Amino acid sequence: MVRDMSITIEKGEIVSIIGRNGVGKSTFVKTLMGLLKTSKGKITFNQQDITRTKADERAKLGIGYVPQGHGVFPALTVEENLHMGKLINKQKPSLNPEQVYDYFPKLKERRKQKAGTLSGGEQAALSISRAIIGNPDLLVLDEPTEGIQPNIVYHISDMIKQINKDIGLTVLFVEQHMGLIQQMSERCYAMDKGSIVGEVKHQDVANYEILKRYLTV
Amino acid sequence: MTLKTENVVAVLLFIGLFIYPLFVNPYQVMNLSYFLSMVFLSLSLALIWGYCGIFSFGQAVFFGVGGYFYAIFTMNSQLSTITPIGFILGILAGGVVAWILGYFMFYGGVNDVFVGLITLCLTLVLETFMGQTAGSEWKIGQVGLGGFNGINGIPTLQIGSLSLTGNNFYYFVLMILLIVFGLLKFLTHSKFGSSVIAIRENRDRTRLLGYNVPKIQSFVFAIGGALASLSGILYASWGSYITPSVFGLTSATIPVILVAAGGRKNFTASVIFTLLYYWFSQALSASGNQFALIILGLTLILAILFVPDGIVVALFNWCDHLFSRNKGKVKLEKGNLHEEKIS
Amino acid sequence: MKKKLVEKDHSSALLELRDVGKYFGGLKAVDHVNISVNEGDLHCLIGPNGAGKSTIFKMVMGVYKPTMGSIYFKNKNITNLKSWDRVRQGVSIKMQIPGVFGELTVYENMKIAAQRYYRHSELKNKILEICDLLGITHLRDEIVNNLSHGQQQWLEIGMSLASDPELLLLDEPAAGMGPEETNFTAELIRKLNQKGITILFIDHDMDFVKKIARKVTVLHFGKTFAEGSVEEIESNQDVVDIYLGKS
């Protein structure tokens, strides 16, 4: 599904991987997260080879994950969901729930509620909060906007940028929503048929035509 | 037919079974005819589980229904020439009971592990019920159900004046096995067979190709019931005896074990493994060795842990692999490595 | 083109969803939707993920039972029909995630799909005919798991054609295909339409939609948001906001 992909992300960057449905973006993310085995090649994180490291160990090294479709635990409460994120990044102390609620105040109101009863936007917010509460070095988001109203999409992207600034978080996200890509990313990799077919440099991200080429080929 | 180990083995097996009585004493023939009778039970599960993806714990139900039906029917009409009718009606009875149960489940949308659970409960109901029918009020016609002790003195099958015992019974069972085996092979290669496999692979998609899935499932379940019932009848005729323990948890589990450990998607494997298992467990029991059950248990554990596709199937693949290596014709194995899950 | 649509409108819609809704627990996946697909049309459903497009397809096929409303096909109420009966009435679907049988060959897959509808003597020819149309004839003895994603999609389309449908539902027919493959698929869909098959499809790729669709319905949060020709939709500012993105 995914072959011969090489990408590099520097500390503090916000990088996106773009491409249409079914080009292997999710497979790539899962391989990166350690949920699928890497059959070839090497993954390093903070100068450490993590190719053979298991998913839970990778999380503890500081990779936060926002899965496709948000992946909140529907039968756990908002608080419990947040608590699940505290295992991420053993090197740094976890954030305080209050700090996270600051970004998404709605969650605080609903903290005793089951996550399955939240709206799509709130679930996305929860999923992101859950990942950042562990104070990760790298945040990986897999189509964070899926099933979310447009106004919330932009709120969420603003928050991610904010967090990126506040705690120096590196962000890698996979997306096909044009607006979000343009608004958030500093750099893009374009994917097709399981490999990287191009890189969109910082100055070109704003260029609608270039992006569109990769998204709709 | 392609030249695969499985086919070669199947042919050799049947040839071997045909000439077997020439080389052994009558006891061994009779004993093997008992094992062969039990093969139908495994085949019934291999059909519905391996080919149609319906997991049933309830083949014991139909086995027992067949056995009891045959017993009650033939013992009520004192004529021994009536046994073939009892034989045929018994098979139908098993099929009908299975069809009714299948209808009740599949049209109600019960699938997967829940079929297993319903059938498990049903078999326990029957065991509990039949166990307490020792009283004389429990009678069908002139035949008392006999409670836990079961029914004794069931007439052996007789065709015309030919009583099916010893070698006769052996060849009778073997012929039926050959026919059933052939029919099953034919069935799975037929139009109907491909729709059955389609249901196993993807129930929803098959529905959307215009197949009435519950109907096909009920039908396959009914055939499985008839086969299990056939097994029960042969068993009752072999030992002239049937008891409620045929409905017990052990009896319900054994076909599952045989089919799972032998290789469930393969009829030949089910036949071979059933024969092996019965022979092996009997040999252990006859040895009087107190470690018999431990050895049997460990064998099953090891088999599933290290040969998850089934022991016999693994052997087939291994042989295929050996012979085809030189030709350099290596088929890609199922599933993409990239998508292999950890843990 | 527009004229033709108008003509067909009052004659009769082939498929009609009247006030259909589907709730999962409290989630309104589809809510009071009215859609009618005219005979001979090439109609597209678009909308963000989670807007209820696939749910509508599944209700049309009888995989889900609508919470409310009713579905008409050829002016007959099929709301309570079982899936297989709907297929026999002439509706067919290619699902989003290909439901091909991975361990079997292409030919066997086609056989499973087609054997219900043809006599044995015709079966082979019919299968080859469809394979030709899809350009997968050379792959007929290949195990499906070894095919590319695009080839599997075509096979799935082929399987849904086997029942000679009057209405074909295609859920993301071009997903995961490269440009050439996408073009081929577009061409294929147009060809099928010309042969008289009414097509309702879902896709994300606006270029692809523009290439073939004659009518577009935009869904948003389970509701019909806009409907019209491709040009009308593209110039609708609201649609651009919610779906096509700021540009």
Place this chain on the structure above:
Amino acid sequence: MSILDLFYQFMNDFSFLILSAIGLAIIFGMMKIINLSHGEFIMLGAYMTTLFTKAGMPLILSIFISAIGVGVFGFIIDRLVISHLYGRTLDSVVVTWGISMVLQQGMLIIFGPSLQGVSTPLGSLSIGGSAYSIYRLLLFVISFVVLVLLYVIFMNTKFGLYSRATMQNQEIAQSMGVNTNRVYSLTFSLGAAFAGLTGGLYAPTMTISPSFGTSFLMPSFVTVIVGGANPLIGTSLSGGVLGIVSSILDALWGTFYGRLGLLIVAIIVIRILPLGISGLVEKVLVRKNRV
């Protein structure tokens, strides 16, 4: 039969159903492993308790230690065997069947066909001319305590949180840093420990033999089937429902109908509610919350 007798009967049935099912429910509900050696885990608990008590240990302590002992045993079994079968529900049937064979026969070889039992402690309570075993009343209380304990473990501990998360979505839990394999192992051990506890609790009331566990197997499966996937809600509700059904049928027509009733209720429940009572409860809760 007086109301008091009927209630006593219900308490007995309820505690028996709950205690026999709880270990199985944890393992099936959380891991989707059908543990056919559940009865043998219970048997192990009973053996340990009996042996420890004979060796002079107070009964309570030996029950407690046996529960831990069987838990440890479960952990070993998990590491050796079950951990290779996560997610393979049907293979687990064959393997646990094999384990149960080995355990039963192994016990027979080591300790012989029977063990001298310990007598039921705590005498009896006399109300209105009928005597009620205090130990049995205590078992009823304990079955509640076990449910509460389970609630605390699953709702108020880190392990509980991780295991609930793992049950809902193993992959995502893993990518949150949860070692899901360890969670599974611990869950299996916990289930085994509760089975051991049950064995220990019933050891003083029953005959100790290698087939000790078999009489628990049927009620435990029926309770789990009727209860559904959620070990807590499912088991407690289905224990309640089945307890009422069986005690009433039993009182009206005798033991046989009580037993038959259990099975028939189970068949009806699966047909109508394949996900069991807890499936129904969850559906209702979600609906309430959302609308």
Place this chain on the structure above:
Amino acid sequence: MKLKKLKFKRSAITVILLLCLSISLFGCNNASSSSDGKTIKLGVLEDRSGDFSLVGIQKYYAAKLAVEEINKNGGLLGKKVEMVAPDTQSDNNRYQEMAKRLILNDHVDAIMGAFSSASREAIRPIMEQNKMLYFYNNQYEGGVASKYTFNTGAIPDHQITPLIKEMIKNFGPKVYTIAADYNFGQISAKWVEKTVKENGGQVVNQEFIPLGVSQFSSTISRIKKAKPDVLVTLLVGQDQSSFYEQWAKSGDKSIPMASTVNMAQAYEHKRFAAPALANMYITATYMEELADKYPSAKTFVDKLQKKFPKNKYVGMEAESEYSGIMLWAKAVKKAKTTKTDAVIKALESGISYNGPAGKVSIDPKTHHTVRNVYLVHTDSQQKLHIDKEFKAVKPDWLSKDMGVDLTKKPEFKQYTPLK
């Protein structure tokens, strides 16, 4: 791909190992069936694993002891007796398989064994079909009239008739019966009913408990409500014996219990802590404790325990098995052949043996035994007291009431008092 290959190799190795294992087992197994004609072969079918092993193992030891003693005293007809004893695993299918195997493959001269009635009924037809001499050395519900079967254990004539008579005389007429819900329990309960009526008593209730039930609180409250003078318990198996512990706690221990299956068979009084089995009256044909009073009983216990120190108890079925084999040996000696018909004839001559429990002799008409019966009860500490000895009790219900005479009219059925 590497991973797959590795897995593949591993599975191939496992398969080969398993095959080797089974072939080697087959090898040792074949060795056992050897030398024909040089020995007299005795088949013994007893459960050494599974539910019934509690009694099966005792019987197996007793059989081994008997055969060894016969061989020590010069064997039979100048030949050694060879015992062929598969493990029937408490499984009735196994009984059938093994019975056929013993007859047709091992060509044994006689078969001993079976514990439960169901097991006996599973193999009795096979014996009859093959004209095989069969000894069922076990206490049971009575009534088997079969030309080829000899029943050396206790039957209701021995146990229930005297027991109920004594109980009603000593404690009162109201009897409550709980019995296992299968053939043994139902038929025995009928016997109890019959005897109670004959002695002017009244059965206040009889309750049948399905096998495998181990929880008895509803039964206990029903019994307490009926307030019987005597409680007859005909419970079977490990699960059902849990009744006593539960009865001791919430029942009424002042009601005396009477049973034909407990203590003498599976030594519950030794296995259960007092007072579960307190105040229990039984009739037995043999018990380990008889050794205190009767020297012959003591010798038997000593011999068995010396040879099999692992054995836990010497109960009445062990004695039946032992005496059964000895009776058969005597008959073979008398007939001077092992041919079934001749041995049956010798047995029907009313052969007898002075065994551990006193004199046991064959009743020719019914193929059962005339033997001594002991009334025994436990005190509150579960200590045994031998109250009474009934000398030479005859098994004559079959011959008197049913008109059975196997010496004149061969039959192959089981009579029951059930109507």
